[in-house]
Amino acid sequence: MSKKEFFPMDGDRTKYPEIKSDGTADIDLSSHKYIKLWHGPNHPGITGNMAVELTLCGDEVVEGITHVGYLHRGFEKLMERRKYIQNFPLVCRIAVPEPDYNEYNYATCIENLTGIDVPEKGMWLRTLTLEMARLQGFLMWIGGMAGAIGFGTVGQWANYCRDLVLDRFEELTGGRIYHIYILPGGVRNDIPEGFKDRMEKNLREIEGFMKDIRRAFFDNYVFKKRSVGVGYIDPAWVFDYGIVGPNARAAGFKHDIRKNYPYAKYAELDFEITTAKDSDIYTRAFLRFEELLKDIDLIRQILDKMPEKGDHISKVSNMMNLKIPAGETYVRSECTRGEYGYYLVADGSEYPRRVNVRGPSYTHGVALLEKMLVNVNIADVAQLMVSLHTYPPEIER
Amino acid sequence: MLENIISELEKQFQLEAVDHNSSDLVFLTIDRDHAVMAIDLLKWKFGYKHFVLLTAVDFLEEGKFQLTYILNNPDTKTDIGVRVRIDREDANMVSAHHLWPTVATYQRELKEMFGIDFPGSPRLNDPFILEGWEGTPPYRRDFDTKAFAASFYHQREGRTTNDPATYMKEKLYPNE
Numbered sequence: 001m002s003k004k005e006f007f008p009m010d011g012d013r014t015k016y017p018e019i020k021s022d023g024t025a026d027i028d029l030s031s032h033k034y035i036k037l038w039h040g041p042n043h044p045g046i047t048g049n050m051a052v053e054l055t056l057c058g059d060e061v062v063e064g065i066t067h068v069g070y071l072h073r074g075f076e077k078l079m080e081r082r083k084y085i086q087n088f089p090l091v092c093r094i095a096v097p098e099p100d101y102n103e104y105n106y107a108t109c110i111e112n113l114t115g116i117d118v119p120e121k122g123m124w125l126r127t128l129t130l131e132m133a134r135l136q137g138f139l140m141w142i143g144g145m146a147g148a149i150g151f152g153t154v155g156q157w158a159n160y161c162r163d164l165v166l167d168r169f170e171e172l173t174g175g176r177i178y179h180i181y182i183l184p185g186g187v188r189n190d191i192p193e194g195f196k197d198r199m200e201k202n203l204r205e206i207e208g209f210m211k212d213i214r215r216a217f218f219d220n221y222v223f224k225k226r227s228v229g230v231g232y233i234d235p236a237w238v239f240d241y242g243i244v245g246p247n248a249r250a251a252g253f254k255h256d257i258r259k260n261y262p263y264a265k266y267a268e269l270d271f272e273i274t275t276a277k278d279s280d281i282y283t284r285a286f287l288r289f290e291e292l293l294k295d296i297d298l299i300r301q302i303l304d305k306m307p308e309k310g311d312h313i314s315k316v317s318n319m320m321n322l323k324i325p326a327g328e329t330y331v332r333s334e335c336t337r338g339e340y341g342y343y344l345v346a347d348g349s350e351y352p353r354r355v356n357v358r359g360p361s362y363t364h365g366v367a368l369l370e371k372m373l374v375n376v377n378i379a380d381v382a383q384l385m386v387s388l389h390t391y392p393p394e395i396e397r
Numbered sequence: 398m399l400e401n402i403i404s405e406l407e408k409q410f411q412l413e414a415v416d417h418n419s420s421d422l423v424f425l426t427i428d429r430d431h432a433v434m435a436i437d438l439l440k441w442k443f444g445y446k447h448f449v450l451l452t453a454v455d456f457l458e459e460g461k462f463q464l465t466y467i468l469n470n471p472d473t474k475t476d477i478g479v480r481v482r483i484d485r486e487d488a489n490m491v492s493a494h495h496l497w498p499t500v501a502t503y504q505r506e507l508k509e510m511f512g513i514d515f516p517g518s519p520r521l522n523d524p525f526i527l528e529g530w531e532g533t534p535p536y537r538r539d540f541d542t543k544a545f546a547a548s549f550y551h552q553r554e555g556r557t558t559n560d561p562a563t564y565m566k567e568k569l570y571p572n573e
Binding site: 040063069076077080081085093162168239241242255260261274327328329330332339341353354356358362363366367369371395396 | 416418419420421422424445447448449450452453454455456463465467471474476497498499500523525526527528535536538542
């Protein structure tokens, strides 16, 4: 297959629009060659509340501009006015489908700056919740990806499976979506009796559904026809555009923070970094599917290796009025979308001076998406966006 | 590893402070005019090619903003945080978008949220999160959130409670 056939949208841009000397496209709307179309903020193919302002020439996108701000609640500003412990109900809302990474990073920042230790079992329970968050995050993503191109049934199966994981979250933490489970010094509750057996039953059911999803979705001719060769990420863009996680691994970049910068108990788990090389929508989708299956295996490993006895949280005195000495730190972890980081600056008071959240969507959803949208067919915009797996609250936190 | 890089940097730039956070994370402070040159050197010579983040910290009482660039070397698995102190009154900084295209997004956000100028950065004045914002940039510490909320949003009256029997009687049979 020639390159032209394999990448049908990598076409000739010499006619429309003309490129000006500063590198931007010369788009004259009054020429009637182009139309403006707002894709979102409420659209089934949009990941959350964000909009893309498209300029179309026929059915081809010539320019796309990301617009965010529909969910802006000023998290980082709010955190500066609250005591350290009061921020836990806030941070989890920055990435709604995966709140645990916010809790983990924020708690670890506090622990780094204060020297609070986390007991062995607390670390294992953190690792368990982080992997459960990854599993349900991928399941929700499959629902979104399938829904974006019309596979609604597959989306329902995936969301049913996610509900099974949320059941276990509810049992472990008391909450289905927001858990506020990870605290400085460990986790809030110990694991309930019989949790392992119930989790194993859920994992088996999910594995059964994954076989169906693979047959119905990933082996599907229509999905392959629409996604192979579309939405190509050049490996040379990885550092230029801050591409991380599955988007980078699908472009051949072997990088996983769980492996390269082992945190929590990942150093004691047996897994390999998943990579691929074709770097199109299908490759990214299938790589996430493979990571999902590995997450199931990792949850089993964690439950097998976790000690039955031991403290789940260390004693921290006067947490409500915790003062952190002046200093700063950066903590990262690997969520479903890649590097999730927290930069915390303390000034010696009871309030953080500054908390900055580095979400993977910040780079994927703005600079990278705007670059990738050029020359894409209007019908592929939704699946292209979902294939980058962006959460808008991370961009406008 | 990090010590070697810092000693190399010290030969070329005047480092105002070096704080070792851990064995693989160090924060250093460089003056405004040389910071982007140091970042350039870290990227091309020392392999800090992964741009992690750029953000600002407002030290209102000192009249300064601190810009923090965190860079990562995926080969040595180390991070360097480059800190730059700039005046709050004349908040502008040399743009680094030529090193990583994605830096322009961070700079655009800092212009909007902190009012820090990065001359030459693409689409710097395009609205990013806020639209049509006027006045003090909202992430500055002297921005009064309470006064803004009181003036911008309609204040709802508190809830009232009624005795159901009396309320329904007055509503259904107001003339009796």
